[in-house]
Amino acid sequence: MANAREIKRRMRSVKNTQQITKAMKMVSASKLRRAQGTVIAARPYKNKLKEVLSRLVASMGNNASDPLLEVREVKRVGFVVFASNKGLAGGYNFNIMKKALEEVHQAESRGAEIGIVAVGKKTREFFTKNGYTIDYEFMEVNDIPNSVDAGAISKTIKSAYISGQYDEVHIVYAEFISAMSQVPTSVKVLPITTPQSESAEGLDYIYEPSPAEVLSQILPLYLANQVFSALNEAKAGEHGARMTAMTSATDNATELLSKLDLSYNRARQAAITNEITEIVGGVNALN
Amino acid sequence: MAGNTLKLEIITPECVTVSDESTSIVLNAIDGYLGIWPNHAPMIAGLRPGALHYSTTGGDKYVFVSGGFVEVSDNVVSIIAPSAERVEDIDLARAEAAKKRAEERLKNRDNIDVARAQAALARALGRINTVNESK
Numbered sequence: 001m002a003n004a005r006e007i008k009r010r011m012r013s014v015k016n017t018q019q020i021t022k023a024m025k026m027v028s029a030s031k032l033r034r035a036q037g038t039v040i041a042a043r044p045y046k047n048k049l050k051e052v053l054s055r056l057v058a059s060m061g062n063n064a065s066d067p068l069l070e071v072r073e074v075k076r077v078g079f080v081v082f083a084s085n086k087g088l089a090g091g092y093n094f095n096i097m098k099k100a101l102e103e104v105h106q107a108e109s110r111g112a113e114i115g116i117v118a119v120g121k122k123t124r125e126f127f128t129k130n131g132y133t134i135d136y137e138f139m140e141v142n143d144i145p146n147s148v149d150a151g152a153i154s155k156t157i158k159s160a161y162i163s164g165q166y167d168e169v170h171i172v173y174a175e176f177i178s179a180m181s182q183v184p185t186s187v188k189v190l191p192i193t194t195p196q197s198e199s200a201e202g203l204d205y206i207y208e209p210s211p212a213e214v215l216s217q218i219l220p221l222y223l224a225n226q227v228f229s230a231l232n233e234a235k236a237g238e239h240g241a242r243m244t245a246m247t248s249a250t251d252n253a254t255e256l257l258s259k260l261d262l263s264y265n266r267a268r269q270a271a272i273t274n275e276i277t278e279i280v281g282g283v284n285a286l287n
Numbered sequence: 288m289a290g291n292t293l294k295l296e297i298i299t300p301e302c303v304t305v306s307d308e309s310t311s312i313v314l315n316a317i318d319g320y321l322g323i324w325p326n327h328a329p330m331i332a333g334l335r336p337g338a339l340h341y342s343t344t345g346g347d348k349y350v351f352v353s354g355g356f357v358e359v360s361d362n363v364v365s366i367i368a369p370s371a372e373r374v375e376d377i378d379l380a381r382a383e384a385a386k387k388r389a390e391e392r393l394k395n396r397d398n399i400d401v402a403r404a405q406a407a408l409a410r411a412l413g414r415i416n417t418v419n420e421s422k
Contacts, residue, residue, distance in 0.1 A: 038301070045298045048367055052331060052358050147300045147369065205360075208332030209318045217317075217333040217356055221369065228300055 004267040011260045018253035024088065025246035032179060032239035034144050039176070039232045042225075049225055053218050057194040059204075060211050067162050068192050068219045076113040078135065078157060078166035079104060080189075080227075081127070082173035082234035083120040085139065089238055090245035092174065092182065093122040099184035100172040101130070107170075115166060117157065119231075135160070145235045150228035158223060161190045171226070176233040179240035189226050192219055293325050295341055297350060297366040304371040305350055309341040312364055314357055315413070321357075329360040334368065336409045338417035349374040349421040351414050374421045377414050386411035 081100045083093045100123075104114050115135040118124040124137055136156050141149045157169045169190035174182035207214050295312060297305040312323040315337030334357060339350045355368030389408035393401070 041302050042300050044303055045300045045367065048298055048358070048365055052356070052367065056331065150300075151369070204329065205358075206328055206330040208316055208321065208330060213317065214331050214333050214356060217354075221355060221367065224369070225300060 004264055004271060007260055007264040007267060011257060011264065014253055014256055014260065018250055018257070021246045021249040021253065025243055025250060028239045028243035028246060031143055032236060032243055035232065035236040035239055038145055039229075039236055042229060042232060046225055046229060049218070049222055053194060053222055055205070056207075056211065056215060056218065060215065065212075066216050066219055068158070068190065068223065069194070071191050072164075072167045074107075074110065074112050074167045076115060076166055077107045078115045078117055078160060078169040078190075079107075080117040080119060080153065080157060080169065080171040080230075081123040082171070082230060083118075083122040083126075084238045084242075085121045085141075087122070088245060089242040092238060092241035092245075093126075095182070095184050096172060096174055097122075097126045099186060103170060103172060103186045104132070112168075115160075117153070119153065119234075135165070141231070141235075143235065143239075145228070145231045147224070147228055150231050151224055153231070154220070154224040154227040157190060157227075158220060166190070171230050173230045173234040174237040174241075176236040176240065180244055182237035182241055187226070187230070189223060192223060291325055292362070293323065293327075294363045295366075296363065297339075297352065297368065297371045299368055299371050301370075304373065305348075307341070307343060307348075309343050309364075312339065312341040314339050314366075315352070316357070323357075323359060323364060325362055327359050327362075327364075331356060331358050334366070336406075336413035338413065338420050339366065339371075340420065347421075349417050351377055351417040353410055353413070372414070374417055377418055379415065379418050382411045382414035382418075386415065 079100060081096065083096050087093065107114060114132055116123070116127045116132050118127065118134050118137040118139075119141060121139055124134055124139070127134060138149070138153055157166070160166050161169055168188060170186055170188050172184065172186045175185040176182055292308045292310055293312065295305060295307050295309045296303060310325070314321045314323065314332070315335050317333040317335055321332060334352060334355055336353045337351070339352045341348055341350075351372045351374070352366060352368045353370045355366065358365045358367070385407060389404050389411060392404040393408065
């Protein structure tokens with residue numbers, strides 16, 4: 001009977017784990033829904049900002065200049081890497097780190113020094129282990145992205161860029177395609193490459209107080225928005241990846257349980273058969 | 288209705304705060320107050336943190352806008368701001384507290400980010416002014 005009892009214990013532990021993974025799956029699913037909601041809510045803002053900026057740049061022609069547009073010789077590159085604080089998200093973090101490391105190596109081969117801005121504990125762990133310096137870190141990012149968190153990050157990289165600490169800033173994050181797939185992406189955010197619109201000529205605007213002033217007002221908003229949408233995508237991707245990982249963990253647990261159930265029944269049956277044989281043997285011996 | 292009203296949209300990264308028909312709008316632009324009436328020429332202007340006041344057929348309304356800029360074209364006024372709050376959503380006590388905190392920081396001036404404290408003060412004052420103007 002010892003065997004059957006062991007199987008029973010194993011089944012109980014698998015069942016407990018399954019309950020946890022199931023709960024995590026549901027939590028991720030609801031967080032994913034909310035994160036997707038913020039992505040959609042942020043869309044009008046993003047589009048409008050892009051539209052106005054491209055129009056502004058088109059109308060200013062080559063006169064557009066701002067500290068955030070200034071291209072310098074690249075001596076030090078900052079990488080903002082968005083990953084999660086917690087694991088259990090399948091290959092999500094690993095894929096981002098692989099992409100980030102690739103980009104970092106590429107920058108190094110161009111002779112640049114590297115500085116890391118870590119968003120999420122996993123980024124910090126990975127790059128510390130690989131011997132890179134973490135210049136800034138953001139560990140307390142909300143699970144549902146908000147513009148306050150994004151604002152803090154964009155302010156940091158903006159002042160690091162203006163002070164000359166970084167000559168280029170890239171952000172690495174997982175682009176959210178669906179709950180099943182996230183594509184690690186790297187984007188250069190500083191110096192700002194202004195969007196080119198299809199209908200660039202547009203209207204003849206009055207600029208108050210002046211085009212340059214308006215430009216200097218818009219560019220930080222544009223940068224902040226790029227960081228915000230990266231954060232949005234990263235978080236939606238994280239919840240999606242975790243949901244997928246937890247779904248397959250729950251399914252695996254179900255499969256394991258049915259196998260264990262089978263072997264438990266077998267063991268029990270074997271024990272009963274054994275007992276019957278013994279009794280029958282005993283009776284036969286008595287006769 | 289065309290020619291008599293403007294469409295006002297206040298867009299922030301989190302949501303579209305206001306989407307309304309208006310007869311006239313007064314904004315807090317970088318250079319001072321700016322009034323917009325229907326059929327205004329296309330314009331883009333930078334904004335300061337402060338009150339935005341617009342009139343509708345149902346009365347006057349007040350919104351706090353934390354900066355950003357305004358785009359006017361074809362009788363559509365779009366405000367692109369990092370954040371915006373309708374006057375009824377403003378937490379006055381919090382704004383007063385923020386004002387006091389920023390003032391104290393600016394007074395002591397040691398070890399602080401002056402620009403940031405000034406920006407915080409401007410936002411707090413903008414919120415308080417919005418509430419006062421609406422009364």
